[in-house]
Amino acid sequence: MGMFDDMLKADESLFKNPVALDYDYLPKLLPFREGEQRKIAACIKPLFQRRNGRNILIYGKSGVGKTAACKHVLKELEEQTDKITPIFINCWQKNTSYKILTQICELIGYRLTHNKKTDELLKVVVKLLNKESAVLVFDEIDKVEDYDFLYYFLESIYRKSVILVTNHKKWYNELDSRIKSRLVAEMQEFEPYDLKETAGILRQRILHGFYEGVFNEESINLITNKTYQLKDIRSGLYLLKEAANIAEENASRKVELEHVKKAIGKLDDFKIKNSEDLDEDTRKILHIIKNNSGKKIGDLFKVYQEDGGELVYKTFQRKVKKLEKGKYISVNKKTGGKDGTTSILNYDNTKLTDF
């Protein structure tokens, strides 16, 4: 046996299909969420008879399959009929009525959006969607800055199911009563997966993503336990990927326990990187807040500048606001003292672990 037989050659990889480990990869099957998907489907069902559908609020912690389940249902719907228009909007990316409307126009192939104001776009979209029926999913709905579109859709689209997805159930309680009374949404909680379910999901991803034998039982169990503890499938996917990367860096053909342990050590890093929706500047600011939790905003801005940050204070403040809205940090106002009123910023990693 040659000396290098056990080592990975430079052009070899442990990954059979890296895409299968992406966070937004949609597996063909979504086990353990059949009940939840059926409930969503039941809300949509009346649309098949050209009746109005029901609306539903989906809530639960991060990484429990809410987005995946909605996308799955939309995909099946698309395969079944072209009489119901499926719309999926990520409201973190599209966080105003205007952005949401232009995105819907793009999805339904309406191109004459140029120079049109929000009001005009609202009318166009409603008219087009009223030709048939529509299922409208607004993922991360709590990130939206104005709810004009929602009010108007609920009022004016005749045959629809509106599906709202959030991490925070209490968002719904605080919703404008004019919207709430029109929404009358059913509720569907997504509970975290139990240990067995977590194991099933991760094993399925290993099967798709890696060559046979890359992961041994010990490594899989450690990753499963850690993922179960964090109650977030996304951190499991991160650990699978990162452990395999570390194994590759060490030219190992197999992921060993030590690689998994190193990957677990990097998890905290991941939590910030994982906030894919945040731009690089915002992520950098979040990093600084995390390492200096409990400090005043002015002092944090100084740290940011010393760290080579180039944004002006106003922009910095705006990004801090965004982090607060996204519940990555919490802000406490402190009055008195030599600075008058100042904001104290606290890092809040509840976004990914505990709500």
Ligand SMILES: Nc1ncnc2c1ncn2[C@@H]1O[C@H](COP(=O)(O)OP(=O)(O)OP(=O)(O)O)[C@@H](O)[C@H]1O
């Ligand atoms: N039942 C499942 N089977 C297979 N993969 C799953 C399942 N549930 C979740 N996943 C995978 O876990 C990852 C996270 O799921 P998803 O994006 O749906 O979480 P989420 O509940 O929307 O989280 P967030 O609140 O952070 O948006 C995705 O890659 C998804 O494919």
Ligand SMILES: [Mg+2]
């Ligand atoms: Mg989601």
